[in-house]
Amino acid sequence: MAQPSKEPCKKEACNIQACLTKNNFLPQRCQKVIELLQSCCEKCNYSSTHCASVSGLLKNIGM
Template sequence: MAQASKEPCKKEACDIQACLSKNNFLPQKCLKVIELLDSCCAKCDYNSTHCASLSGLLKPKPKPKR
């Protein structure tokens, strides 16, 4: 069985880096792309190395208990 060659959420993480670079590393100016990464990470159950960077950008949201 072949492994997926692409890391989930890589594009979104790169978009955040580009936005932060353009905006003097002020996360509040990049909320839209940060939210896109958060959404991507939620879709893949945070099973991506790129989702670790969210901890410093967003306050953790409590996960609903099932």
């Protein structure tokens, strides 16, 4: 049986970084992947270190 990841939202955080790099670091263009990280953080009760930055990203896209 697979062990749960110690960093449950790492994949989503990496996807945001890739999206921001590809889109000239404009968070508005990465809203969907930011929302996926937000959803992941909610599911794991913000227990991932990758969730610390999600609130700042949400402010940048006006959520």
